Amino acid sequence: MKYSNATNYALHTMVYLTIQEGEKLVGVQELADMQRLSPTYLSKILTKLAKGGLIESTPGAKGGYKISRTKHEISFLDVINAIEGDTSLFDCTLHHEGCLIENVMREAEENMKTELKSKLLIDIAREAEARQFKGK
């Protein structure tokens, strides 16, 4: 029970794209080099992010990816959901009416997700930039 590596790659990618300035397009090659991944593999992850509306892609020469226009609202949860899907961690298919076990699990998971929803990429990106500026 772990988050997939793909989620990790997606988060790195998203932070990287968030930091980019202006409308500059970044190709999958650059993103893959940064994380030492195969471009084709990362490509699938990027497609998921694009389908989730978190990034925008431009095909063709000089094409690439850039962060979505909703840049300032994208949370960690958004990224995770785009990759992992937004299914519940605890999946009892039976769903008995008013199940106490499900209630506990769901509530706990909810606590995690509200936290992930409150953390925005833009904040992390700013913090990362600030550190770099301080030379730390």
Add this chain to the structure above:
Amino acid sequence: MKYSNATNYALHTMVYLTIQEGEKLVGVQELADMQRLSPTYLSKILTKLAKGGLIESTPGAKGGYKISRTKHEISFLDVINAIEGDTSLFDCTLHHEGCLIENVMREAEENMKTELKSKLLIDIAREAEARQFKGK
């Protein structure tokens, strides 16, 4: 990224054992029937719970399982950890100094876990009994 079925089985088993009265021993056969599982498979799960100190086993004829003496302190988190291990959900092996991504993920996970730690089996068991009593 889901909790394993084993965790589900473990939770049901633990609630069931918590509800048992006195020191009555319950065999794996009964526990397996209850959940419509193969006894041998459930046996492995029970062994994990026993190793985790959540239940106590007695071998031999008339043997079986009963809830641990720490009955009143066992939380959902205890059960989950006994089955899934207590590793982190987000496993970046690199662990860069002061990583912002890890910080966010760890904090969110912590929120879930504190919730799971606060929920005790005994409370769920009591609630379940109360419902039964009310005929609901």
Add this chain to the structure above:
DNA sequence: ACATTAAAGACTCTTAATGTCTGTAATTAA
């Protein structure tokens, strides 16, 4: 036209989860 780039899909490989089967050791009952 040609080079570049994202997108899609088929495919393989690896790993973890799920589950079965068989045998062993401990305990009780006869």
Add this chain to the structure above:
DNA sequence: TTAATTACAGACATTAAGAGTCTTTAATGT
């Protein structure tokens, strides 16, 4: 002492998901 019952351990098979590669297609700019 023997037999039945039960937990425990380990080998094994099956399945499902994740991780990753390769090839082809479509879109875009030069």
